[in-house]
Amino acid sequence: MSTPASALPAFPGAEGFGAVATGGRGGRVIKVTNLRTSGAGSLQAALDATGPRIIVFDVSGVIEGDVVVRNGNVTIAGQTAPGAGITVRGRLISRYSDAVNNVIVRFLRVRPVFSSGDGAQFDGAQFSLNSKLILDHVSIAWGVDETLDLYEADDVTIQWSTIESSATTGHPEGMHNYGLINGPDGHRITIHHNLFAHHKARCPAVANGPADIRNNVAYNVRHGFVHHNPASGKFNIVGNSYIKGPSDQLIPFYFDGSAGAGLKYFLSDNYIDDPGKFTGVVGNPWQKPYLHPSFSRLNKPESYRATTQFNFSRDVPGYIPVTTHSAQDAYRLVLAKAGALPHDVVTKSVLENVERRNGAWGARYVRNLMEGLTPVAAPTDADRDGMADAWERAHGLNPSNGNDHTKVMPSGYTAIEEYINRLASGLISQAEADL
Secondary structure (H helix, E strand, O other): OOOOHHHOOOOOOOOEHHHHOOOOOOOEEEEEOOOOOOOOOOHHHHHHOOOOEEEEEOOOEEEEOOEEEOOOOEEEEHHHOOOOOEEEEOOEEEOOOOOOOOEEEEEEEEOOOOOOOOHHHOOOEEOOOOEEEEEEEEEEEOOOOEEEEOOOOEEEEEEOOEEEOOOOOOOOOOOOOEEEEEOOOOEEEEEEOOEEEEEOEOOOEEOEOOEEEEOOEEEEEOEEEEOOOOEEOEEEEEOOEEEOOOOOOOEEEOOOOOEOOOOEEEEEOEEEEEOOOEEEEEOOOOOOOOOOHHHHHOOOOHHHEOOOOOOHHHHOOOOEOOOOOOHHHHHHHHHHHOOOOOOOHHHHHHHHHHHHOOOOOOOOOOOOOOOOOOOOOOOOOOOOOOOOHHHHHHOOOOOOOOOHHHOEOOOOOEHHHHHHHHHHHHHHHHHHHOO
16 A cells, blocks of 8 residues: 555655655656756746646756746756756746745756856845755855855755855855855754855854754854854754864854744754864763863853753654764765765865865856766657656556656655656665765
């Protein structure tokens, strides 16, 4: 018996508050057949369509210019792009409307280039007013305002992604090289198994709980976890690694902002690597004598500390707990598997910085975003339902029936979901094999 669709996570391995997203489940399949910025066959045309839809790719390479998500109920399956994956040399922006909801984005690279003008809203990716959102294996770099803006977003998961190298110039306030923000009108966010590298602050910044911040790696950041807004609710901050880099001092946690209703922090197994100051695991940063000099300035007293981890599965129906690793195991896994796969030259350079403990803040634009990546031909798909003919035959489907992508498989997922999920698993398995 298959699992009811309403009980399925967005895809196998989807965890946290955003795992409730269904994206384009049960809808039509739209193929991206070219790398143009707009027009028939483009990613933008597929995003401009309405109704539930799963977007797959017959091409791989670089799309030049911004991409806008104007309508929700959509899955962007970047893992289907044959060989080289999909890179957007521009921003990934969701229309600023609370009607644009239920979005799944997987295996996509976002590389905007800021040239001139007011950079106050020049984010790498922006999903500011959306709900039921999950980003998985996404790589985002070079934002001028935020690298990833989720300011008023609800029910969000950011997982297994890389948030890289924010820009130090272009913002009217001066240096504003920040990682990720979920602000005072955002609620229910999970941020796990991500790499934050080369940012001044907001790695991440989350105002409200319930929030699960776990198994992330922050390298060459000044401020790791912050609020940067009035704070409330329950926070799990578990199994993260904070690693000093060459650009500034390291402040792993700073509990700024006024304290609102129910504010509490549970911290456990957070690894600090700040040679000469402290290297080791921290459970209670309020413990005296302070293990790290920044802990004397946490901005909240120990009365805000919780001694028991918050159980969001009990508190929020449908919450899927995060598979949690030790901080040091998570470090190894994040460096191997996080981000859009295969890794491009930008992510490879950042990962090398982390491993060698070098690099610096700032956007370092790359002319050839295809360096080291090889496009291949898409598999034969005679009925254009998004599934390779050979896979359909192997799984009891008809490669001449363009409507069987909606067939519910024993897993509970539709056939097209099962197909794209298998492609994602293949990319992840290859990354694991390279560990």
